Amino acid sequence: MATPATRETLKQYALRALGKPVIEINVDDDQLEDRLDEALQYFSQYHYDGIQRAYLKYQYTDADKTRITSDSTESITKNSVTTSWKEGNNFLVVPESVISVINIFPFSNKSNMNLFDVRYQLRLNDLYDFSSTSMINYDIVLRHLDFLDHILVGEKPLRFNQHDNRLYVDMDWANDLSVGEFLVIEAYRKMNPETHTDVYNDIFLKRYVTALFKKQWGANLSKFDGVAMIGGVTLNGRQIFSEALSDIEKLETEIRSTFELNPAMMIG
16 A cells, blocks of 8 residues: 555555565564564654644642642652652642643633733723724733732643653642632643554654664674575675665654654643
8 A cells, every 4th residue: 555544554665665576685573563663663753744733631629639639758768768758749640641741731720810900901092992002002011910820820740751751840739729710731642643643654653763773783684694505695693784784874863854843842
C-alpha cells in the first residue's frame, strides 16, 4: 500500500523499500516492531507534526485537596543520623501523552465583576458610548492592572517532567483554589497515530522507519559477514549496517535542524 495508514502497512512499505519480496529481509517481526516504536517515539519527540498544542481541563476535587494538603513525611538515615523531610504532594497527574507543559491559566475571581471592580467602573464611566470614546485609555489601564497583578501576585511556578507524569504547581493549594474549580493547562501532547492515521504517511517517518529497518537488517547479517552462500554469493552485512547509520545520521540532523520546534516554545 503506497499510503500507509496503520502500523502494519507502514512496516510493509519500509520492507518493500528495502527490496522485499525480491530480496529476503532477514529481520524478525519483533525486531521490526521495536524499530517502529523507536521511530514513532523519535518522531513525536522532535518533529513538530508529531505533537499538538492542547488545553487540558482538570477539576480540583476533595480527594486532591486531602492528598495535597496532607502532611506526608519520610525518614532518611545518612551517616547514622536520621532526619525527616516533608514530601511534596502539590502535583496533578497528567496523561502519559503530554511531553511539555507551557502554562497554567490564572484562576481567581476576576470573572466575578462587581460594582467595586476597576474594570466595571471604567466601562460604566468611560465606555458608555463606544462610538465616541477612545479605547486607548481603557487598554492602557488594563495593561497596567495586569502588570500590577503580575508583580504583586505573580505567576504560579510550574515543574514538570514527562517521565513521571506529574505537574507540580507551587502555590498555596488550601487558599488559592477551591474544590470544584477547574485548572486549564496549556501543553504539548503526542499525536496518537491510531487516531490520526495520517501520521503513518509522513514522508520523514517513512524514510526514518526504512533506515532503522535497514540498520537492524545489517546488524543481523553482520554476524555472518564473509560467509559464502550457495553460488558464491558472500553476505556483506557490515556495508548495509554502515549505509543505514549514514542514512539515520542525515535524517536525525534534518529533523533537529528543520522540523524541531524551538525548545523555548515548549518550556513553561
